[in-house]
Amino acid sequence: MSKKTKVIIDCDAGVDDAQAIMMALAYPHIEVLGITCVAGNVSVHQVTLNVLRILKACGKLGKIPVYKGAESSLVSRKINLATHFHGDDGLGDNPDDNAPDASHLSSKSAVLALIEEVNAHPGEVSVVAIGPLTNLALAARLDPTFTHNVKEVSLMGGNIAGRGNVTATAEFNFYVDAEAAHVVLNDFHCPVYITSWETTCNFPLKQEWFLKWLEKSTEKGRFMKRINKTAMEYYTSERGQKECGTQDYVTCDPIAMALVINKKFIQETKKHHVTVELGGEITRGLMVVDWSDRFDKSKEVNTFLLTKFDQDMLTDMMELSLA
Template sequence: MAKRLVIIDTDCGIDDAQALMMALAAPDLQVLAVTCVFGNTAVENVCQNVLRVLDVCERQEIPVFRGSAGPLVGARRTPGDHFGTDGLGDVFKDQDPQWEEKIQSEHAVNAMIRLVTEQQQQVSLVALGPLSNLALAVRLDPGFPQKLRDLFIMGGNMEGKGNVTLCAEFNFAMDPEAAYVVLEDFLCPTSLASWEYACRNALTWDFFQELIGQNFPAAVFMRTITSRCWAFSQESSSSSSSSRDVPRNKREVFFGPGFVSYDAYAMAACIDGGVVTDSVECPVRVELQGSLTRGMLALDRADELKKSHAVRVLTRCDPDRFRRMLLDSVRLPRDRV
């Protein structure tokens, strides 16, 4: 059986690294390229982070392309330091002096269009960061979405609960116009792993310790990049802690404690459709005008928008299948067939 062809568009933070390793570990997947976009950190850091992951997994043959350094409109928002200023927990002091030579000279958007055009209806696109590269692709080639096999997005929200603004999820808030363009113009089969989907399918911290506690190079890498990151601290997610010095993020307030590797949920859905056990199909739209709701995803369950295209919004996953995929992702490198 031919392997499923995939392009991964990422703003490589810690959870993106986990998702990328998940794709590299999947025996039925062939990663054609990794395209980089700003988001968790500057696009230059994203490129270096992707190269680090590929080095750890001994997959340096996969081409990496630099893409959008900012949103379609306006100045780039400050991403904060959820995953550290460099996106990987600020644990690496060394920098490869030749990293730019390892990045392809072709722009990520051009590469994306070229690769999909060469193999129409065969390539799945997994978008793990702001959707700027995808929006530019459809503007350069309006037929681009129809050439895709399907699209998987990590981003947006189902209930107006935001994690960086009052009502918007991070990836959509970083480039609302791009999110709007993609969800209006991409008419290919589209699956969306929202912020709430990830949070409601959180895993235990005991599993997280099992995940990073192995001796494979990829597991050691994950243990290293999460070692100083508050987002991967059990203390930060302890519902029993009463100390005012312990920060509580919005996920903990809304959904309770648990280990959540956000981007891995979208990747898992691409790798194995059986990991998704429930979803909602309906038209969606990204709000651009509201002073409090800019970047929020609206689900049109009542068909008020009269759109012809529906999106599959994921709601529930099989935790056992998801755990197995995560465990496989850190058992790298290993012999490849």
């Protein structure tokens, strides 16, 4: 029997988070040790409820622990929610009268869960971080060995060409907690794979394929169609087409998940030092890439910018997730 890949999913459970989680749950070689929640697309309380709904739709409620994490960024109490895309509830404004409540949550905090699971399996746990990076930064500050013991981090966030989706220059996850992103990019010793906003925009899902995918006549398929209501309205809007630069469907978080499910998914990465701008009035949250290798040469480069991937493999994984 092949060895399973141990994964912790750290998320802010909007629509594309749901896609990524459902992909992971579809593969028997992926062992999801837990799902840690952070404020981002919606409040952290709503994120926890959304994760429980996703697990219920997949028949996994009660089988995977869900942990509540940071309710605000490291420095600011204010969170810029992404309800214009994900809906006020984060899942397309489609409430479920039979949705599981908070009694299904673990009593342990997300940050402690991250530290304990990673340290219990040093060098074996991949962390897929598809929201603001607050929980990971707090774990690193509470236990510095955490950054050595993680096998790898695959994150969705940042930008490689200064193209923003929440400000002119900043991607949402990095902008929400720029200080946390700074900790992960500068202090983690494990490999960090970065799926940037521009990479997701460069490889959109064809609208014809995506609409057909949403018509899957399975329970998971019907759930996915319901929660994509506000997202589809966004993509057909003038704002959506300006931000994404396409009329096709830009999905983000499933890409970060796919490269952990199967490394053959990766077709090209760029290995460079990266950091994030913290002080600029206009550029705060901008990911800064050292394209010409001018940064501190004494520090090992462990960040890999995903620039090209196998789109057919991604759609195959998404198909399986709703089977």
